[in-house]
Amino acid sequence: MSAAIASIPYAVSPPVSVAQTRHLTKTYGSVTALRDVDFELRRGELLALLGPNGAGKTTLVRMLLGLANPDSGRVTVFDADPREEAMRYRVGAMLQVARVPETLKVREHIDLFSSYYPNPLPVAETLRIAGLEDLKDRRFGELSGGQRQRVLFAISICGDPDLLFLDEPTVGLDVEARRLMWTQIRALVARGKTVLLTTHYLNEADALADRILVLQHGSIVAEGTSAEIKARAIGKQVRFTSRLTPEEIRGIAGVLSVTSDRQKHEVQVQAAEPVVRELLNRDSWLTDLEVTSAGLEEAFLALTQNHNSNGSN
Amino acid sequence: MAATTITTQLAVPQRSLRSLAGLFAKEAKYEVLKNIRIPIYAASTIVFPLMFYVLFGIVLTPNNPVNRSEDATYLLATMGTFGVMGASLFGFAVSLAMERGQGWLQVKRASPMPLAAYFTAKLVSAMLFSGAIALALLAIGFTFAHVRLAPVRAAELVGILVMASIPFGAMGLTLGYIAKPNSAPAVVNLIYLPLSFCSGLWIPIFLLPKFLREVARVLPPFHISQLALRAVGMSRDAYSVSAHVQALAGFTLLFLGIAVVLYRRDEGQLYG
DSSP, rough: OOOHHOOOOOSSSSSEEEEEEEEEEETTEEEEEEEEEEEEEEEOOOEEEEEEEESSHHHHHHHTTSOOOEEEEEEEEETTTTTTTHHHTTEEOOOOOOOTTTTTTHHHHHHHHHHTSOOOOOHHHHHHHHOOOGGGTGGGGSSSSHHHHHHHHHHHHOOOOSSSEEESTTTTTTTHHHHHHHHHHHHHHHHHHHEEEEEHHHHHHHHSSSSSEEEETTEEEEEOOHHHHHSSSOOEEEEOEEEEESSHHHTTTTEEEEETTTTTTEEEESOOHHHHHHHHHOOOOOOOEEEEEEHHHHHHHHHHHHHHHHHHH | OHHHHGGGGOOOOOOOHHHHHHHHHHHHHHHHHHHOOHHHIIIIIIIIHHHIIIIIIIITTTHHHHHHHHHHHHHHHHHHHHHHHHHHHHHIIIIIHHHHHHHHHHHHHTTOOOHHHHHHHHHHHHHHHHHHHHHHHHHHHHSSSSOOOHHHHHHHHHHHHHHHHHHHHHHHHHHHHSTTTTTTHHHHHHHHHHHHHHSSSSSGGGOOOOHHHHTTTTOHHHHHHHHHHHHOOOOOOOHHHHHHHHHHHHHHHOOOOOOHHHHHHBBBBOOO
């Protein structure tokens, strides 16, 4: 053990940051893809970058991989500039790609990418982890969408990297294939890998992530555990049947939004009790009352819509 | 201790020369496999020049056996140049434009693949296809068109055509950085076919009008074909070998220079 390694200050005090950005900004022409983004990825965690299409998730991943230069701000991965070659030996990336050479076989793609890394997994092991053993001699062009995603996943893990970037790994997969991919991602985290996952599937972030960052219009609008995100967002959802008009309901203090179908109403509220009390005051015939905690899906929608209306004011 | 601290330490693993050579070889092997399995690539790069050679060198030639074998020998050099230009332009320009534009190059660049391995593989593939074209043309010429060449001359011809992959590959590299994935095949054909004609690959250069002969001097295929004609003993041009080689070296550097500029422009943008 050399003195240089021992002197790294935060190496002994967890959590260890493996990647971070400071005031990161990137524009493509007139589009601001990222705006003053500060974030940190800690060793061993699975961080989900959640946001709608065009929120800047892929741009952030590209910059962390050194594939795009920041306009301003700083990106570091393993304490180095990600454009440095050294970083790539410890990083694996599953990127969205329009077309992969179709005439090479699954085994050949993995064999080639494995050869780029100093200590790759055996090809057979990579095939096993990605569930591709039976498909190893198929040409890429003969695979279904889900199988193709698994090959891209295999390519990202074949070098046995410490840090994985998975950009929308389950996009276009059916439910079963998605669950399978989730199991594989969880297994990687269990083996001590750090994973940054981007997704616009809310249940995916909820199911997998230790921590969630919500990105919208190039800015981070929320950060925390799934539970924290839920708590920070709209707390409760109230459903009921009533003769009250949506306008009347909207007038009640604490009501954030109302969706109505004739006399059936669905109301987002911060705290349920005062709103329910007021509703019953105004309409004692109110029926079918139901209060539920907002899932991440609603939380996310509300979060981004909220941010939207604030932004446009 | 080591387990907790080593994570933040970043060092470039030293690749042994042997593993690096293995990596380059593997990249080249799979580039060749990839191309050879694309029917349209194999067909348009190998079958077309052979077909044209059979057509113009054997079927549509005078009945006089002397002229016939002379024409077939001449066309060996010019159709050979035509063939290797196609192999290099399609192998570099079209595949690079596609892999770049469709995100595949980004996937590769996110890995520790040395960029040099990627381009070297394309060059090796182009050279291999060029060699195959040259040998196939020779075989057809010897078998069906009474071509008689000393083995040394035939070897020289193959060597020149294989080496032609370098200037043509550099040209393809530039085109690959200019063209969009969908338009790349059309762009290549738009350049490839007129360039072949103006360089005297279809109609012998000495039969072209004077102004076209002047234009040909600034076209790389003209210089390749003249070197190839010299190898088969059918050159009529006034330039020396070194003049051709210098011109080709100049073109290669020019194209590489443009490619580097375009690569830098790409760097940090959306593409690889």
